[in-house]
Amino acid sequence: MNHAVELDRVTVSYRENIALHDISLTVEKGAFVAVVGPNGAGKTTLLTLINGLGTLQHGRVHIFNTLLTTRTINRIRRDIGYVPQHVNIDPRMPICVYDVVMLGRYPRIGMFRNPSKEDHRIVTGICERIGITDLVLKPIGHLSGGEAQKVSLARALAQEPRLLLLDEPTANLDPRAQHEIKDLIEKAYERDRLTVFFVTHILDHLPLVCSHAVLLKKGTIVAEGRIKDVFTRARLTEVYEHPVEPPIMNKEALNA
Numbered sequence: 248m249n250h251a252v253e254l255d256r257v258t259v260s261y262r263e264n265i266a267l268h269d270i271s272l273t274v275e276k277g278a279f280v281a282v283v284g285p286n287g288a289g290k291t292t293l294l295t296l297i298n299g300l301g302t303l304q305h306g307r308v309h310i311f312n313t314l315l316t317t318r319t320i321n322r323i324r325r326d327i328g329y330v331p332q333h334v335n336i337d338p339r340m341p342i343c344v345y346d347v348v349m350l351g352r353y354p355r356i357g358m359f360r361n362p363s364k365e366d367h368r369i370v371t372g373i374c375e376r377i378g379i380t381d382l383v384l385k386p387i388g389h390l391s392g393g394e395a396q397k398v399s400l401a402r403a404l405a406q407e408p409r410l411l412l413l414d415e416p417t418a419n420l421d422p423r424a425q426h427e428i429k430d431l432i433e434k435a436y437e438r439d440r441l442t443v444f445f446v447t448h449i450l451d452h453l454p455l456v457c458s459h460a461v462l463l464k465k466g467t468i469v470a471e472g473r474i475k476d477v478f479t480r481a482r483l484t485e486v487y488e489h490p491v492e493p494p495i496m497n498k499e500a501l502n503a
């Protein structure tokens with residue numbers, strides 16, 4: 248089986264509030280999946296669930312064909328890199344960019360052990376790839392939004408994940424920073440043969456390599472599959488209850 252993620256009739260609730268209701272989804276290894284839907288649709292909850300941190304009311308989750316349980320969770324999470332929606336950092340936090348990127352290695356290094364030469368080589372290489380080498384000694388609380396998002400991506404990639412979960416990685420960035428982050432994500436996806444989940448409600452923020460989509464509304468999957476089948480004007484407009492044009496997801500069309 249070539250599945251990265253399988254959700255089987257999953258329900259997640261926060262007390263009486265059902266955030267995901269009886270959803271099933273299978274995603275193949277190597278897919279780049281857009282997770283789209285209006286505010287409160289359940290997109291972050293879906294990522295949290297795949298990341299092994301949600302509380303299931305019903306259903307089963309398999310990641311790379313392993314059933315997610317309290318016994319398997321740590322092993323599974325080693326393969327999952329997560330870039331959260333908000334990173335609130337106290338500017339007085341006495342930790343520099345390099346140390347934050349190194350945090351991504353700890354699922355592999357193990358608690359209370361020191362990074363090896365190989366860990367330092369990986370972190371240095373990723374900082375170069377992401378273009379943050381000149382920031383490595385800067386305190387983590389002293390970064391711009393675009394810089395902080397690059398560091399967050401570098402930390403997730405330092406883990407050498409097989410599955411990368413991105414929660415609105417381009418939100419609140421200026422157009423140039425959006426473009427840079429999208430480009431870095433595309434390159435990492437292609438270079439490392441990752442499976443990617445990319446949450447956004449701004450469809451124009453989706454990288455062109457995006458192959459599949461999951462459209463959520465009020466905790467249910469309205470549609471999922473290949474992007475051209477899911478992102479129709481009628482369906483997007485219905486889900487957002489507002490006129491929405493499908494994004495241009497084709498390089499030739501963009502260059503025309």
Ligand code: ATP
Nearest residue numbers: 261264266284285286287288289290291292293448
């Ligand atoms: P957005 O686009 O606004 O970030 P989303 O699609 O990511 O939204 P979720 O954050 O997954 O949606 O929220 C889904 C539902 O679950 C919402 O009704 C939300 O209020 C609720 N919810 C999310 N997190 C919690 C929590 N920690 N406690 C209680 N309810 C929560």
